[in-house]
Amino acid sequence: MREIMQELEKLAKARVPELQRAKKSGKPVIEYTGNFIPEEMIRAAGAETYLMCRGGEPEPTDAVLDYMLRFMNPLARSMAGFMELGLDPVTPIVDLLVTQQTDNHVGRISELLEFKKVNLCKVGVPADWEKEIAFEYYVESLQKMVAMVEKITGKPVDMELAAKNMKVSNQINEGLRKLNSLRTKENPPIGLTEMIRLHHLSFIVDPSVMVQKLEELYEKLKDAEGKFEAKAPRILFVGHALAIGDYTVPRLVESSGGCIVAEMLDEGVRAIEKDVETDGDLLRNFAKNRYRDKTPINIFQPAWKQRFDHIKELIKEYQVDGVIWYQLSFDEIYDMEYSCLARWMEEMNMPILKMESSYEYSREAMGPLTTRIESYVESLKEGK
Amino acid sequence: MADREINRRMLELAGFEKDELEAILPDWLMTVERVGLTDEDVRVAVEEYIPKNWDIKYLGVRKMIGAYLREMIDIAKTKEMKENGTKLLYGILPAVATTYSAYKKAGGDDIFVSFPDLMLVTILNGFFHQAAPYLYEAEEQGFTYGCRHCPLNKMRVGALTKGLLAIPDVIWSWGFNCDEGPKTDEMIQCMLNEEWKYIVSRIPHDTYFGQPDDEESRITYLSKVLKEGMDEINDIIGITPSQDDLKAAIAEANRYTFKIGQMVSLVCKSDPVPLGGNTLTQFQQALCVPFNKGLTHIEEALDIMIKELKEAIKKGEGVLPKGAPKVGSYFVPFCIPWIDRLFRENGVATTFSQTLTPSKSQMTPSKYKDDPYMSIAEQWLKMPLGQNMGYEVASMVEKVKANKPDGMLMGFFDFDRWLGAHQKMCATLVENETGVPHYYMESDFWDDRDYSEEALRTRIESISQLLCIRKEME
Numbered sequence: 001m002r003e004i005m006q007e008l009e010k011l012a013k014a015r016v017p018e019l020q021r022a023k024k025s026g027k028p029v030i031e032y033t034g035n036f037i038p039e040e041m042i043r044a045a046g047a048e049t050y051l052m053c054r055g056g057e058p059e060p061t062d063a064v065l066d067y068m069l070r071f072m073n074p075l076a077r078s079m080a081g082f083m084e085l086g087l088d089p090v091t092p093i094v095d096l097l098v099t100q101q102t103d104n105h106v107g108r109i110s111e112l113l114e115f116k117k118v119n120l121c122k123v124g125v126p127a128d129w130e131k132e133i134a135f136e137y138y139v140e141s142l143q144k145m146v147a148m149v150e151k152i153t154g155k156p157v158d159m160e161l162a163a164k165n166m167k168v169s170n171q172i173n174e175g176l177r178k179l180n181s182l183r184t185k186e187n188p189p190i191g192l193t194e195m196i197r198l199h200h201l202s203f204i205v206d207p208s209v210m211v212q213k214l215e216e217l218y219e220k221l222k223d224a225e226g227k228f229e230a231k232a233p234r235i236l237f238v239g240h241a242l243a244i245g246d247y248t249v250p251r252l253v254e255s256s257g258g259c260i261v262a263e264m265l266d267e268g269v270r271a272i273e274k275d276v277e278t279d280g281d282l283l284r285n286f287a288k289n290r291y292r293d294k295t296p297i298n299i300f301q302p303a304w305k306q307r308f309d310h311i312k313e314l315i316k317e318y319q320v321d322g323v324i325w326y327q328l329s330f331d332e333i334y335d336m337e338y339s340c341l342a343r344w345m346e347e348m349n350m351p352i353l354k355m356e357s358s359y360e361y362s363r364e365a366m367g368p369l370t371t372r373i374e375s376y377v378e379s380l381k382e383g384k
Numbered sequence: 385m386a387d388r389e390i391n392r393r394m395l396e397l398a399g400f401e402k403d404e405l406e407a408i409l410p411d412w413l414m415t416v417e418r419v420g421l422t423d424e425d426v427r428v429a430v431e432e433y434i435p436k437n438w439d440i441k442y443l444g445v446r447k448m449i450g451a452y453l454r455e456m457i458d459i460a461k462t463k464e465m466k467e468n469g470t471k472l473l474y475g476i477l478p479a480v481a482t483t484y485s486a487y488k489k490a491g492g493d494d495i496f497v498s499f500p501d502l503m504l505v506t507i508l509n510g511f512f513h514q515a516a517p518y519l520y521e522a523e524e525q526g527f528t529y530g531c532r533h534c535p536l537n538k539m540r541v542g543a544l545t546k547g548l549l550a551i552p553d554v555i556w557s558w559g560f561n562c563d564e565g566p567k568t569d570e571m572i573q574c575m576l577n578e579e580w581k582y583i584v585s586r587i588p589h590d591t592y593f594g595q596p597d598d599e600e601s602r603i604t605y606l607s608k609v610l611k612e613g614m615d616e617i618n619d620i621i622g623i624t625p626s627q628d629d630l631k632a633a634i635a636e637a638n639r640y641t642f643k644i645g646q647m648v649s650l651v652c653k654s655d656p657v658p659l660g661g662n663t664l665t666q667f668q669q670a671l672c673v674p675f676n677k678g679l680t681h682i683e684e685a686l687d688i689m690i691k692e693l694k695e696a697i698k699k700g701e702g703v704l705p706k707g708a709p710k711v712g713s714y715f716v717p718f719c720i721p722w723i724d725r726l727f728r729e730n731g732v733a734t735t736f737s738q739t740l741t742p743s744k745s746q747m748t749p750s751k752y753k754d755d756p757y758m759s760i761a762e763q764w765l766k767m768p769l770g771q772n773m774g775y776e777v778a779s780m781v782e783k784v785k786a787n788k789p790d791g792m793l794m795g796f797f798d799f800d801r802w803l804g805a806h807q808k809m810c811a812t813l814v815e816n817e818t819g820v821p822h823y824y825m826e827s828d829f830w831d832d833r834d835y836s837e838e839a840l841r842t843r844i845e846s847i848s849q850l851l852c853i854r855k856e857m858e
Contacts, residue, residue: 069805070826071532071798103563107589108805111773114593115809124588127559127566133608134586141590301559301566301584304574332531332801333567339526340574 001224004217005194012204015050016089022048028095028153033079035271036100036125036138038286040165041146046153050090051203052097053268054082055243058360067112073331074359075243075267076105080112091118095152098145100125103299103333121148129291129300139287146283163278166286168207170275175214176202177272179221183261184318187226192237192250192260199269200244232259233380236314238341239326240298240334241267248361249326252370258377261318264311266297304337308344315350322351322380329358351380386413387423393430398450399443399685412453415460418548419504421512429512437721438511438662439703442696444689445663449511451681452666456507458676459500462550471495471621474555476565477502477536477673478769482760483556483614484674485633486625495623497674500549501540505830506669509719510662516833518542526575532799535830537568544576551579554620556613559586560606561770561802581620585613587770589802594774598745598765603752606761614757630756637671637763638749640679643686644668645742650693652710652735652787656702658693661716661734662724668740669718672767704733709851712789714807715739717796717829722837723844730848736787739769739803743779773806777813784818791851795825821854823847 023029028047032039039049053075054060060081061074068077082088091097091113098121099110114120124141126134150156176198182189198217202210235258237250242265250260263269273294277285295310296303314320323345327334338354345352353376361369391413395405416426439445458465466472471491475484477499484497508515515535522538523529525545543549557566569582587606591597618624625633644667651659667689670682700706708731715737717723724734746766752758768776784792794811797804811822825843827835 067809069798069801069807072801072805101588101590104589104801104805108773108801111593111806112809115773120592122588122590122592124590126586126588127563128584128586131612133605133612137588137605141588299563299567301570301586304570330532332533332564335528335531335533336526336564336567336571339528340571343526343575 001190001194001217001220004213004220005197008201008205008210008213011206011209012201015204019048019050019090020093023093029090029093030096030098030149030152031090031094032098033106034100034102034267036102036290037098037123037145038142038283040169041157041162041283041286042098042149043165044159044162045146045149045157046155047095047149050094051244052079052091053203053241053243054078054088054245055241056246056248056359056361058358058362060085060087061359064109064112067115068108071330072109073105073240073328074357075241075328076109078243078359079106079109080116083116083118095119096121096148098123098149102127102297105331121145125291127299127301129296130302135287135291138291139284142283142287159282162282165207166276166278166282168211170278171211172202172207172214173270173272173275175211175218176270178218179214180262182218182221185226187228187230187232188259188261189221189224189227191227191254192263193247193254195263196242196247196250196269202270228254228259229257231384232257233321233377233384234259234261234319235380236261236311236318236320236323237263237265237326238311238323239265240328240331241265242326243268246357246359249355249357249369249373252373253324253377256370256374256377257381258373261320262314264295264307264314298334298337304340307337308341311341320350321384322353322376324376325352325354327354327356329356351376351383386416386426388413390423390426390430391416394426395450395453397430397434397440397446398453399447400450408457411457411461415457418460419456419508420517420546421514425512425514433513434511437725439660442659442689442692444685444692447685447688448663448666448682451675451677451685452503452507452511454677454681455498455503455675458496459498459503460548462496462500465496466550469494471623472550472552473497473617473621474552475499475674476540476555476557476562478561478767479558480637480672480760480763480767481670481674482630482633482637482763483610485636485678486629487617487623488674488676488678489629489632490625491621491623495621496676498676499673500543501536502673504543505536505539506666506719509830509832510666510721515539515831518546519831519833521546526571534562534564534799535828537564540568541572541576544572551577553581554617555580555582556617557582557584559584560764563801583613583616585609589772591772591775593772594778595772597771597775598762603758603761603765606765607755607757610761611757627756630760634750634756634759634763636679640683640686641671641742641746643683643690644671644740645747647686647690647693648736648741648787650690650697652789654697654702656700656704656706656708657710657733657735658696658702659689660703660724660728661713661737662718662721663689664735665716665737665740666718668737671740702733704728704731707855708733709790709855710735711791711793711847711851712736712738712784712787713793713796714810715796715829717827719830720828720832723840726837726841726844727848730845732848732851734793735789736783738780738783741783741787743768743782745779769803773809777810777817780810780814781817784814784820789820790855791847792820792822793825793847794822796827796829798826798828821850
């Protein structure tokens, strides 16, 4: 596994210089945020794409405080914070940044990016997702995005190529699903530490290469020994996002003897629940897949009961012993969902640990954090 | 049993007299008991808190307090109302009051309309400084203290679980600004009571910096969203506002807006300043919050207030001496009325609020007179609260230029990821455009548990000194 991961890391490392070269040669570079943006279509219009989802470092979150309220979640603050510190090599060179407008954190940080003169495209994603009118709004927003992209690339989206790109994305999803299936084993050969990195790499590395590497990885792991201690407590990891760079908590959980067998995250992971249909109107198919066919994201309304149902399915499928709720600090809507979930978990007699992160992983912060995680893992072991 | 004498004095302070006072006294005594106000709480309000923080020399101010107290009396009766078959329609801030007013016009006494959380925080903290027990209650229920949630949403939960508030037939949650407001209803439904029925209406914040939010395509979308919401409400409560009800509500709102504009202009253009920002904003609130009693009492108070202001201006009377610096605000925190007083004690008068002072565009007659849904959607999209920062800043610049403050005060929305998030950038942009200095104070508009008088005093003193020095140098 290590070799394949190293190969992928090497390819990922080459991505930024590749974008810089593309930009120099006159090829448009378009950055995007989140799962509601069809980057496959942007590529099919002739642009290079790059996912904006960095986090896990405290300095960028502080860097926006001259402009922004401090009670914004650190992932949103990082969107502008890395650039503010001169640590973002991509955003300053992009021709367009396509942002999904799902909540107020992203909404206002997008305005900060506009204030900083970044060329933005805003895709409206109404939270009242069960309404037909709201779905049409999202579709129309995507159509406007396509028009903006085409204006920048000077080419229409090649729909045949877009469908091909989407098929490759579906293959990546299938590769990740197959790896997830190995996590149902009594002692899985792979945990969240590797899985989350694979999700992230899949946004960066050439998609066709990724498909191939995921297949190779599956073949290597399908009969491999487990990587955890025997009878390690099986943990479901739930939260808003694990950003690119935000690996501390899953690593600590797994190094403390916990085995993270499944996750439910709204950002920083691919939407692998169901594939996008590639026949017919691709844009509408994509919109339907993201807006209606997958478990609703936390901000959608209603959402929490459906999300709880999905959590129960994951608990059953992956034989989960305990849940970790990973919350970004000041993420108020997730905080409210946690209150509901904690009550429901108590009714199910399922242990749940709430962890909040401001991306502050200093030496002083790591001690108490490790102790909390170790205690929780120990208590799950005893419960087993 | 609550003490009749101190509560009679409370009602007198709030502009009630003679037969009207005697008639309302039993209801008020019931209200203080249910809300949990002790005789001592009322005494402190009558003898200290209100006289210190509100300009009660004006009958208009006292009548305005009275109009709010009437709303709290109705809220305290919601359980009986429900038992007797009155339909309860709640809503949340921010919104425009028009649709709710239309329901009131259609349903009369068969319907109760209110934003009860907003009313309770406004009244309990603004006049009694006693909202905290409800906020602590909500924190016990899962609205965690540390995450900086909105006190209004906490109040909705706290008032329900403390048994003050009845479960409505339906609550219409406008999520045109706010994520947390509508999600609070989902939280209540999931965690506290499945019978809590809500309708959510949303529109994403996806306009670009400076793009008009009130473009026709957006108005059209929002009008459909509003109509869908109203159709659902009609089915649930069996009351359907007619086109005439809607048009009457719009006309009433326009009339009230005009009077508010007149009052703001009178105050801001006078030297000395005859009235504080608390009162101005408390009157303005009726633009975006429905009163179950309709505008009858609050508008009567406003009419008296305008008349009294004209007289005060004629006599040269003010809350501070002539020449005192004036400060405008993003939103004067009237629920924490001592902030206005602290400025005044330091020689600075608070005046208009950016958010609720009507812009020229808001005062312009609607383009869609024959289509009430379009007209109401337009009314909302012209409200600065929900607009993108660039468009909002344009109206802020217009109001600063019109009202000529010596400084502007930003902040007080640290719990609000929409209204509070961008204010530092707004300050820079408006200051660059107008030359009027802007000051930012991190604080909470509704709840002063985290920001006490002593904690903010130094900051207010510093800002006031700067403003006074600048004024002297001029």
